[in-house]
Amino acid sequence: MSETARPEPIEKVSIIISKGSLEGVYPGLIMANGARAEGMEANLFFTFFGLDAIHRERHEHIKLATVGNPGLHFATLLGGLPGVSAVMTHYMSQKMAKLDIPSVPEFIEMIADTGAGLYACKASVDLFGLEKNDFIPQVQDIITVGEFYEKAAGGEIIFT
Amino acid sequence: MPTTTYAGKEVDVDAEGFFTDPAQWSDDMAPEIARQEGIAELSDRHLQVIKFMRSEYEEKGTGPTVRVLGKTSGVSIKELYELFPKGPAKIAAKIAGIPKPRGCI
Numbered sequence: 001m002s003e004t005a006r007p008e009p010i011e012k013v014s015i016i017i018s019k020g021s022l023e024g025v026y027p028g029l030i031m032a033n034g035a036r037a038e039g040m041e042a043n044l045f046f047t048f049f050g051l052d053a054i055h056r057e058r059h060e061h062i063k064l065a066t067v068g069n070p071g072l073h074f075a076t077l078l079g080g081l082p083g084v085s086a087v088m089t090h091y092m093s094q095k096m097a098k099l100d101i102p103s104v105p106e107f108i109e110m111i112a113d114t115g116a117g118l119y120a121c122k123a124s125v126d127l128f129g130l131e132k133n134d135f136i137p138q139v140q141d142i143i144t145v146g147e148f149y150e151k152a153a154g155g156e157i158i159f160t
Numbered sequence: 161m162p163t164t165t166y167a168g169k170e171v172d173v174d175a176e177g178f179f180t181d182p183a184q185w186s187d188d189m190a191p192e193i194a195r196q197e198g199i200a201e202l203s204d205r206h207l208q209v210i211k212f213m214r215s216e217y218e219e220k221g222t223g224p225t226v227r228v229l230g231k232t233s234g235v236s237i238k239e240l241y242e243l244f245p246k247g248p249a250k251i252a253a254k255i256a257g258i259p260k261p262r263g264c265i
Contacts, residue, residue, distance in 0.1 A: 030264055037226050039246035100227065101265050110227065113237040115245075 012041040012155025014148070019160070020049030020058075021065040022089060022104075028160040029053075029107050036114035043151055044111065045143075047121035051128065053104055054120060054135050062104045064089045105136075112138035117151070119143050166192050171257075178253065178260045182217060185257025193255045198246065202255075206243050209235055213249075213256035223253045223261035 013035045017028040028044065035042040052058040066072060066079035066088050078084060093103065102110060112118055120135060120142045132142060143151070161180065163170050166189035172180045177196075179185055190210060194202050202210070212233040216224045226249045230237035240248035249261045 033226075034264060036241070037247050037249060039250065099265075102227070110230070110237055113230075113241070114226070115238075115241050 010035075010040055010156055013158055014043045014045065014152035014155055015158045015160065016045045016047060017050035017053060017160055018048045020052035020062065022062050022092060023064060023069070023071075024160070025050065025053045025062055025104060026101075026107075028158070029104070029111060031158060031160075032116050033107070033111050033114065036111070036116050041155065042111075042114075043117040043119065045119050045121060045148055046139075047124045051120060051124055051130065051135075054108065054118060054139050055130075056134060056136055059105050059108065059136065060103075062089075064092050108136065109138060119148070119151070121145070121148070174259070176254075176260065179257040180259065182214075182256075182258045189257065190255050193257075197251050197254060199244070199251075199255075203243070205235060205239065206252075206255075209233055209240065209243065209248065209252045210256045213252050213258060217253075217256070217258040222263075223249060223256075223258050225249050225261050225263035225265060227265050228263075 013031070015028045015032050017025055019025065032042045032044050046054050052062060063085045066085045067076055069079070072079065072088070108118070118139045120139055122142050122144045125131070125142050132139070161172050162175065164173050164177070165171070167186065169184070169186075169189075171184040171189075174180055191202055194206070199206065209229065212229070213223050216228075224232070226237065226240060226247075229235065229240055229249055229252075235243070244251040253259065253261055
């Protein structure tokens with residue numbers, strides 16, 4: 001490929017994390033961390049149940065969804081039994097630890113240290129009756145959708 | 161394969177400018193590569209990271225990711241990004257004359 005045919009590199013990403021399950025949270029974290037590692041500017045926006053990932057008390061307890069998750073390849077009926085989600089989460093976390101993938105709290109702290117911005121969505125914060133104090137200190141601000149678009153200006157937006 | 165010249169010597173690099181043969185690297189090339197990457201002067205802290213990249217590569221055959229650097233190089237993630245704002249593992253690997261580290265975390 002000639003030099004002129006090369007597409008422009010991505011310089012900035014804004015990643016939205018909207019789900020509160022283990023498999024819903026990690027992809028966005030990995031993409032944000034990877035963007036910073038490539039020298040891109042990165043912002044993370046947590047909305048709806050994704051807010052659990054930055055919630056002081058809940059971020060240590062992000063669980064794998066064992067119901068309504070066909071990718072797990074076992075019966076939904078079994079997935080709904082008490083304790084199954086906890087056991088599967090534990091199993092998955094151990095596998096991830098072996099690959100040196102950090103836990104959610106450690107990963108988010110690391111991403112904040114890379115200089116990425118962490119924001120909570122105002123509509124969801126209001127909906128759940130939360131306030132700034134409910135979040136880990138790395139969260140910079142609670143912002144509106146309009147402010148999100150301002151921050152995302154000039155970059156790519158990724159919704160997860 | 162593209163080549164480029166550092167410290168008066170011709171070296172083989174890939175399309176992104178990473179060394180394809182780390183044996184062609186010598187430490188007098190580091191300041192020149194650094195300047196090309198926007199780092200005007202290499203501090204002792206920069207050099208500590210660069211040295212660490214070399215030794216990790218020699219030991220494991222692959223350069224460390226930012227996470228590994230933060231855990232084992234003696235330089236924190238925060239400081240790594242201050243030293244190498246355009247990506248610590250990537251830029252330090254380039255200056256250290258090793259291939260780009262591969263790893264998602």
